[in-house]
Amino acid sequence: MEDPYIWMENLNDERVLKFIEEENKRFRQFIGDLPEKLINDVRKYYYLPNIWEAQVTKRGTFVKINEAGRQLIKLLETGEIIVDSKKLEEELGDEVLLQGFTVDRDGKRLAYNFSIGGADEGITRIVDPKTGEIIEEIKPSLWNIVFLDDGYYFARFYRKEKTPDGMEPPAERIFLKKGKDEIMVFGEGFGSGYFMNLHKSTDGKWAMLTVTFGWNKADIYLGPIDEPEKWEKIYSSDVPAHPIDVINGKLYIYTRKGRGPGKVIAIENDKVEEIIPENEFPLEWAVIVNDRILAGYLVHASSKLKVFTLDGRLIDEISFKMPGQVYPLDNDGEQVLLRYESFTVPYRLYRFRDKLELIDEVEVEGEFEVSEDFAVSKDGTRVHYFMVKKKGAKSNKAWVFGYGGFNIALLPRFVPQVIPFIERGGTFVMANLRGGSEYGEEWHRAGMRENKQNVFDDFIAVLEKLKSEGYKVAAWGRSNGGLLVSAVLVQRPDVMDAALIGYPVIDMLRFHKLYIGSVWIPEYGNPDDPKDREFLLKYSPYHNVKPQKYPPTLIYTGLHDDRVHPAHALKFAKKLKDVGAPVYLRVETKSGHMGASPETRIKELTDMLAFVVKVLG
Numbered sequence: 001m002e003d004p005y006i007w008m009e010n011l012n013d014e015r016v017l018k019f020i021e022e023e024n025k026r027f028r029q030f031i032g033d034l035p036e037k038l039i040n041d042v043r044k045y046y047y048l049p050n051i052w053e054a055q056v057t058k059r060g061t062f063v064k065i066n067e068a069g070r071q072l073i074k075l076l077e078t079g080e081i082i083v084d085s086k087k088l089e090e091e092l093g094d095e096v097l098l099q100g101f102t103v104d105r106d107g108k109r110l111a112y113n114f115s116i117g118g119a120d121e122g123i124t125r126i127v128d129p130k131t132g133e134i135i136e137e138i139k140p141s142l143w144n145i146v147f148l149d150d151g152y153y154f155a156r157f158y159r160k161e162k163t164p165d166g167m168e169p170p171a172e173r174i175f176l177k178k179g180k181d182e183i184m185v186f187g188e189g190f191g192s193g194y195f196m197n198l199h200k201s202t203d204g205k206w207a208m209l210t211v212t213f214g215w216n217k218a219d220i221y222l223g224p225i226d227e228p229e230k231w232e233k234i235y236s237s238d239v240p241a242h243p244i245d246v247i248n249g250k251l252y253i254y255t256r257k258g259r260g261p262g263k264v265i266a267i268e269n270d271k272v273e274e275i276i277p278e279n280e281f282p283l284e285w286a287v288i289v290n291d292r293i294l295a296g297y298l299v300h301a302s303s304k305l306k307v308f309t310l311d312g313r314l315i316d317e318i319s320f321k322m323p324g325q326v327y328p329l330d331n332d333g334e335q336v337l338l339r340y341e342s343f344t345v346p347y348r349l350y351r352f353r354d355k356l357e358l359i360d361e362v363e364v365e366g367e368f369e370v371s372e373d374f375a376v377s378k379d380g381t382r383v384h385y386f387m388v389k390k391k392g393a394k395s396n397k398a399w400v401f402g403y404g405g406f407n408i409a410l411l412p413r414f415v416p417q418v419i420p421f422i423e424r425g426g427t428f429v430m431a432n433l434r435g436g437s438e439y440g441e442e443w444h445r446a447g448m449r450e451n452k453q454n455v456f457d458d459f460i461a462v463l464e465k466l467k468s469e470g471y472k473v474a475a476w477g478r479s480n481g482g483l484l485v486s487a488v489l490v491q492r493p494d495v496m497d498a499a500l501i502g503y504p505v506i507d508m509l510r511f512h513k514l515y516i517g518s519v520w521i522p523e524y525g526n527p528d529d530p531k532d533r534e535f536l537l538k539y540s541p542y543h544n545v546k547p548q549k550y551p552p553t554l555i556y557t558g559l560h561d562d563r564v565h566p567a568h569a570l571k572f573a574k575k576l577k578d579v580g581a582p583v584y585l586r587v588e589t590k591s592g593h594m595g596a597s598p599e600t601r602i603k604e605l606t607d608m609l610a611f612v613v614k615v616l617g
Helices: 013-033 034-046 085-092 419-425 442-444 449-468 480-491 516-525 532-537 567-578 598-616
Strands: 051-056 060-067 069-076 083-084 096-103 110-116 121-125 134-138 141-149 149-159 169-177 181-186 194-200 204-211 217-224 231-238 242-247 250-255 263-268 271-276 284-291 292-299 300-307 316-318 325-331 337-343 345-352 357-360 368-376 382-390 397-401 427-431 472-478 498-500 553-558 583-589
Touching: 013 204, 013 567, 013 583, 013 598, 034 419, 034 598, 051 096, 051 345, 060 096, 069 085, 069 096, 083 085, 083 110, 083 427, 085 110, 096 141, 110 141, 149 194, 149 204, 169 194, 181 292, 204 242, 204 498, 217 242, 217 250, 231 242, 242 284, 250 284, 263 284, 263 316, 271 292, 292 325, 300 325, 368 449, 382 419, 382 449, 397 419, 397 449, 419 427, 419 598, 427 449, 449 472, 449 480, 449 516, 449 532, 472 480, 472 598, 480 498, 480 567, 498 598, 553 567, 553 598, 567 583
Parallel strands: 051 325, 397 427, 397 472, 472 498, 498 553, 553 583
Antiparallel strands: 051 060, 060 069, 069 083, 096 110, 110 121, 121 134, 141 149, 149 169, 169 181, 194 204, 204 217, 217 231, 242 250, 250 263, 263 271, 284 292, 292 300, 300 316, 325 337, 337 345, 345 357, 368 382, 382 427
């Protein structure tokens, strides 16, 4: 098929840069001074302290926290700041996004990643947390650093060049670094689409390595932490699985083998034993702490915790008043740190030894109500969704968020730009569509590859129900969620009054040729395979634009997105313009798929809020 706008894939083409400049200007004219009136409200909520990562060490608890427009890595107990994004920005003279960190158990070496303009690829620094001295700086960034006494393992992701063993990119390899020497220790022969994740057992003796293919298949390797040549495959699964820990010589594994909601098994001397059987609702994760298994379940997309003995006997259950998501941040075998988040709670930090204790929290002031409901999809499937509004408010405007893919569950979360919308009498809706992991592996598979249309039908059902209840509806999705909203936009523009499409995948015949898109083939299908091409073409938003009545649409992306190529957004905007659709394009010049520096991000979120407020009235 001929692609009239293939030239837009070249981001250095003068025509592309001119198009971006003109469209940014057009959007600014449309939105007027509304963002200036709203930005302080968004900033207020974006600036609330929010802990994203935490690690337990002998020196105390290291946390990554966003507060008042700064991203910090600091010691929770003393408040001592180790890394400050503002200082990095002064040093580099550019906007910086702090991506993540890891620290050894003694608290003597800390590795962190940051990037310019929100790109995935950035810089890794290893520092002495006591002195702040840079021990090592590596470009481009390394991932999955696991510290040893005399060095560290790391993962390197090859985006553009071949791997040392001659495989085409994108591909990943595991290395061991000691002094100046680095040796590739794992991954030889693995092609594109394979991801590797290395963990150390809590006693520090074992390497537990998971190799996944796409978002479906998993192989687990185990061996002595210091002897990579002895790592052996001991478990293989055609569904998601990962190691939990090694306790008394037994490897505990989380697996979705069986019906798919997830269970815990243990392997010792090749003997497999079922510890926690499948439940009606999905088991999302499990950790072992003080000879107890702490397990997180999802009940209609909300977290509930259960505590078991090592042989699987249930001893306690923990639930939360407000629907929320809870997941472990770190575990040293004696205590586990857990993060809770909900629609009006940016975070709570809990510690679990034998019971749950609250360490720290931030909550939004005001009275809100969170309700849940179901819509019925085209094939009769019940689709769950959350609704959040001010207590007692009569609301007829809904901002609806969806995703539906890659085994990712949409769970209650704090969205800073949505709070001012709710405070103005709006309702925020989050839909749990097929393709995610809200109801286990079958739910995921019912929304991937040739089943992708189910995801769109699920979203249409939720939007139709809201419309029938008298709501004006803004539909919103980002990344794979951008594919969702753009597909529904071209199929059923009547079910929405506004569309927001962020950092989207839209051209389903060329996604695998742009940046690292080929790694999504297991989830979407392969456009070069005639069978797959047939179902991809049927729904590909880019190829299904036709003259019809469209609602006001905002497509937004970032020039530094090195995961989802901005051309998806640019080409789709151009095609919609060709058929006279009221489409606006916003291209952030300092933003990538991972996000952006706080101030850039606040402006982007404010523009989204302004668009919804303006269009819904």
